[in-house]
Amino acid sequence: MKNYPIQNWIRVLLGVCGLMLIAVLFVPMWRIDLDAPQYPEGLQMLIFSNKLGGNVDIINGLNHYIGMKTLHTEDFIEFTILPYLIIFFALFFIITAIVRKRKWMITLLFSFIIFGILAMIDFWKWEYNYGHNLNPEAAIIVPGMAYQPPLIGFKQLLNFGAYSVPDMGGWIFIAAGAILLICTLFDFMKNRKFSKMNKMMSAGLTGILLLFITSCSPAQEPIKLGYDNCKSCKMTISDAKYGVELITLKGKVYKFDEVNCLLSFMKEGSLKKEDIKEIFFTDFCSPHQLTNQKTSFLLKSNQLKSPMGGNIATFSNNDSLKFYTAKWNGETILWNQLFN
Numbered sequence: 001m002k003n004y005p006i007q008n009w010i011r012v013l014l015g016v017c018g019l020m021l022i023a024v025l026f027v028p029m030w031r032i033d034l035d036a037p038q039y040p041e042g043l044q045m046l047i048f049s050n051k052l053g054g055n056v057d058i059i060n061g062l063n064h065y066i067g068m069k070t071l072h073t074e075d076f077i078e079f080t081i082l083p084y085l086i087i088f089f090a091l092f093f094i095i096t097a098i099v100r101k102r103k104w105m106i107t108l109l110f111s112f113i114i115f116g117i118l119a120m121i122d123f124w125k126w127e128y129n130y131g132h133n134l135n136p137e138a139a140i141i142v143p144g145m146a147y148q149p150p151l152i153g154f155k156q157l158l159n160f161g162a163y164s165v166p167d168m169g170g171w172i173f174i175a176a177g178a179i180l181l182i183c184t185l186f187d188f189m190k191n192r193k194f195s196k197m198n199k200m201m202s203a204g205l206t207g208i209l210l211l212f213i214t215s216c217s218p219a220q221e222p223i224k225l226g227y228d229n230c231k232s233c234k235m236t237i238s239d240a241k242y243g244v245e246l247i248t249l250k251g252k253v254y255k256f257d258e259v260n261c262l263l264s265f266m267k268e269g270s271l272k273k274e275d276i277k278e279i280f281f282t283d284f285c286s287p288h289q290l291t292n293q294k295t296s297f298l299l300k301s302n303q304l305k306s307p308m309g310g311n312i313a314t315f316s317n318n319d320s321l322k323f324y325t326a327k328w329n330g331e332t333i334l335w336n337q338l339f340n
Contacts, residue, residue, distance in 0.1 A: 010183045011097040017176040018093030024086050025049055029169035032149050035161040049082045067138025068130055109184050112177055124151050153251040163252055221253050232261035242306045243282040248275050260310025281314035297321040301330030
């Protein structure tokens with residue numbers, strides 16, 4: 001692989017990325033938001049490069065009741081090492097821009113990827129340790145229950161909804177990595193024809209980027225009967241035929257025991273319509289799979305007897321809808337009629 005000089009516009013972007021990383025030292029890198037009825041404004045734990053911030057004292061008080069260790073900045077060696085690693089990569093970006101050598105940029109890219117992977121593994125291990133190593137003499141003990149927050153996305157922990165996502169510093173890191181990847185790919189394309197090695201490397205780098213984007217997308221979760229609670233009425237979801245699931249753009253997952261509960265939740269104004277990514281209905285017919293609202297068919301009939309009296313069933317295909325409409329003398333309805 002020849003060590004071509006990189007283009008000037010790439011040098012500028014790399015230099016900007018280096019300066020961006022310096023800003024990471026002063027802003028939160030990650031955040032974990034906790035939502036619960038007793039805390040309508042929510043609680044936050046902010047993770048900086050050198051400390052914990054947010055409502056750490058309140059969270060520690062709550063964790064004490066379930067047997068989790070209290071969180072203290074001095075307990076984490078990462079907060080001592082991480083600022084130096086950030087400075088190292090900031091200088092690496094800037095020096096690469098000055099040196100102008102392609103091999104420097106490729107070395108920086110793979111070093112940055114390895115650092116990101118190791119950092120996420122370390123974060124997961126930290127969450128696992130705090131969520132599973134509980135005090136057996138805690139005031140509240142739920143057999144088989146662990147309290148590990150999600151690595152990224154949303155997870156229900158008893159009556160708390162935990163939402164884990166990059167904060168400003170984390171997004172800066174992601175942006176710097178994406179810019180570095182794009183610059184590397186463009187540099188490959190610019191220098192003559194692709195060699196076999198270049199093609200393989202480009203395909204691998206593109207795959208890593210797509211994998212990251214896919215992993216950060218909000219994911220559908222199965223509704224656990226007898227375990228999950230309805231977000232609206234707070235009742236335990238127990239009927240497999242009527243469940244509903246809503247996913248927000250931020251990745252939070254809300255579950256409901258029927259369509260009417262979802263409508264009630266929306267009327268409360270807790271969530272704006274534009275914040276909804278997807279809605280899934282449970283197919284009334286066995287095996288009661290979740291199907292996207294956009295491809296579902298709705299039937300209303302007083303003979304249904306749904307958990308909260310909404311008496312609306314949903315189907316994944318039109319044939320089932322026609323059969324049960326005739327059987328129960330029901331009325332076919334459109335989602336927009338209910339939602340609006």
